[in-house]
Amino acid sequence: MNNHFYQKSWLKEIDFNQAELNYLIDFALHLKELKQKNIPHPYLQGKNIALLFEKTSTRTRSAFTVAANDLGAHPEFLGKNDIQLGNKESVADTAKVLGSMFDGLEFRGFKQSHVEDLARYSGVPVWNGLTDDWHPTQMIADFMTLKEVFGKLEGLTLTYVGDGRNNMANSLLVTSAILGINFKLGAPQDLQPAPEIVALAQKQAQLSGAEILITDDPKEAVQGTDAIYTDIWISMGENVDPKERISQLLPYQVNQELLAASGKSTTIVLHCLPAYHDQNTSQGQKLANEFGRSELEITDEVFLGQQSYVFQEAENRLHSIKAIMAATLGELFIPKEFFNDHLKSSENFVE
Structure with a gap:
């Protein structure tokens, strides 16, 4: 296996460089094509995923659930009445317990510090489904949509x-x-x-x-x-x-x-x-x-x-979240050469 994303958390965009973000955008486009052609892609076969939601959700919850199922994983939803983050149980304690039972955790809530602590103490990949500070899964969907429409990102x-x-x-x-x-x-x-x-x-x-x-x-x-x-x-x-x-x-x-x-008429x-x-x-x-x-x-x-692409953008939440989950938890082969010189500037990747 050669996957430099493996076991990394997806907490905020600034943790990743240009080549890494472009890879995930292109991977999401690839997974969308596989889905449309009904080609199975169970990269996470047998994995168990916890979906932690302090905030309500339509697209994020749906996308993580369908993405997990498509990838062969088993999602478990834990709503605000099911989790005790910082209330009856510390985030660190919750992270250690869930990390011992699940292979990956998604968190959608208020505090960025909560998702950071889940990643710090759980020992498994953690994906930020939204906090008050950042919305990183949305970004791959958004720029994926731009690339679909314009055929490129450069110069937009x-x-x-x-x-x-x-x-x-x-x-x-x-x-x-x-x-x-x-x-x-x-x-x-x-x-x-x-x-x-x-x-x-x-x-x-x-x-x-x-x-x-x-x-x-x-x-x-x-x-x-544009x-x-x-x-x-x-x-x-x-x-x-x-x-x-x-x-x-x-x-x-x-x-x-x-x-x-x-x-511009093309905006x-x-x-x-x-x-x-x-x-x-x-x-x-x-x-x-x-x-x-x-x-x-x-x-x-x-x-x-x-000129509105809001529903295409919404569908792309599924494919982008699938790409993020598969890249960080799946045993994929990603050629090291793909990242070229950008690899050296990433603090996330270890040689």
Whole structure:
């Protein structure tokens, strides 16, 4: 076996270099093709996977469950009422117990320190399904989608508009910088990424040649971009005044006018979902009744329009998560030469 990912955890994007991220994107595309052709790929036959969820989930839970089954593994869901992280039992104690029973652990919750401690003490690969700081499994799906649409990643420009301090903004900024993709972010000044996140991205951009622009002008942010990305305006568990936040971010709504401001007919729209684009949910109806807004971060017209790839992006959560699990837990042969000189710069890989 020659697999430099083997037994490594997937905690945040900055732990991996450009070649490694590109490998996982290409591997995800390969696994998607195998799935579409009904070609079995049980790289994790007989493995047991624990899925730890403090936060609710549709795509992440579904993707990990189906991915595990497709790979021949057995997933076990443990919800917030089933796990005692930091409550009745320390994260370290939980990690040691679960690591002795399972071959890999997924965690979706609040604290990045929890997923880091699970990896530190469990002795098995741990995959971050989302924390307040990072959303690394989403990144492989997102950039996989960009590669499907444009046939390449090199030379692309990606723009994120909305709440620029959340996990999605952090992850997109840093991952774009690592991959050499130009990144622009449009957000009010007090909702822009933390200085330490920007510094991480700028350091990576110096290596990759990516250009970074952070502005409070949404039209400047989208001008000339290949993809516009947005997310919900109030993150899960965030305690803010909804009326104030909505008023603050309305200029950053992804509508037909903002989409046209890109100046390119080929610009696509992405969203990690769920999206407040209509009143067909109880939350949507509540927001409409309270604030007179049936659409928030994205309009229904754009969300369902021809330039929207949000559902292709959502499906790709499955294939990308499958690639991450198979690479880190499966006994794959990955030629060392694939990583070229990038291998030497990775702290994760040991010669």
